[in-house]
Amino acid sequence: MRALLDVLYWIVGLIMLVLAIWQFYLFVTAPDISITNKHLLYAVGAAIIFAVCMLGFFLRHVNKEEEIHITQ
Numbered sequence: 151m152r153a154l155l156d157v158l159y160w161i162v163g164l165i166m167l168v169l170a171i172w173q174f175y176l177f178v179t180a181p182d183i184s185i186t187n188k189h190l191l192y193a194v195g196a197a198i199i200f201a202v203c204m205l206g207f208f209l210r211h212v213n214k215e216e217e218i219h220i221t222q
Contacts, residue, residue, distance in 0.1 A: 156207060163203035170196035 173193035180186045 152210075156210070159203045159207040163200050163207070166196045166200040166203065170194075170200060 170193045173189045173196060177186050177189035177193055180189060
């Protein structure tokens, strides 16, 4: 179950990253200034969701101890 949640964080995070980049591109290249505010807000919102997903993923793995076995 924990691995499924990790995969969900990655999938949602990567989709939001692509969406944020695409909306920022539309913001930069839009000729009409009245439309650009909407694209900028979508880009910022998607970037925030991406950051929350990656923060959630990495905070779940902070206290994991890896055992190092010395066999020699």
